[in-house]
Amino acid sequence: MSGETMLTVRGRLTADPELRFTPSGAGVTNFTVAVTAQKFDKNTSEWKDQPTKYWRCAAWNQGKLTRAENIANLLKKGDNVIVYGELTTREYEKDGEKRTAEEIRVETIGKDLTFHGQAYAAGSSEQPPAAEDPWATPPASTGGWPEQSSPPF
Template sequence: MRDSNDIITVLGVIGTDPEAKTTPSGVPLIKFRMASTQRKFDKNSSSWVDGNTNWYTVSAFRGLAANAIRSLHKGDPVIVTGRLHLRAWDTGERQGTSVDLEADVIGLDLQWGTASYQRTTRSAPLEPAQVQAQTFAAAEMPAEPSPSDTDAEPLDRWATPGQPAVLETTPF
């Protein structure tokens, strides 16, 4: 299956604790799983019912990653706009398709709550090591354990615009 460069916007809920990482070249990144469930109005029962749930692995890089790790938590309703990537995978025992979303924009869905915005200020650009230290300091805060997601598969490639990077990852 080919990667696509489709730009999409997805509304959903963060299904796993956001995880901070750093590429081998020192670029900060964040990744998390996101569930997006279709809702339909059932005329027979005159009520809204859940339809299919689509799962996405969301990744973000650089400043967006550094801000996201400080702001996002498992269970948060979010809106993500970015590039959709479909990748076939095969472990020898199982095979499937990974649906990845490389985020350009991530926001909290204010239909379900309120937020307080705080602009990040930097007097000088941060060196990658400084961003990594800040990112991991935020990521080390205690978090509740996440249940295993049986349909999640590990990603073995993270594409950064203009600079592909290969990371070792573990399944969610």
């Protein structure tokens, strides 16, 4: 593990992840994460967007670990994500010209819930209507154990 450059990026998926399989059957999902950093401008007292950086990512299945398939099935364009993985450089040839590309080999990924809304704010007196809250009323009796008796195990 020494010598690897590990990277964490937080951004949005630019398109739906693409799942493919190699001839040997290994699954790989490719996707791109757009990251727009912000800097505070002291002169105007405002936050200013910096140029957007696009990070190409690849996630592989490993044995019984179906990371690539999970990403393809659960994430979609526009999702806020946090990606952690190894920064790799791969070389390829296009039109007879050698090129290089940086890519994140994904070790772990998750949805970033920082900017997702809530039904209501914690500690707020404003609650969702009871009809929309399935936990507001106890469920009807289902013929379970009587309250005074102990469970049968």
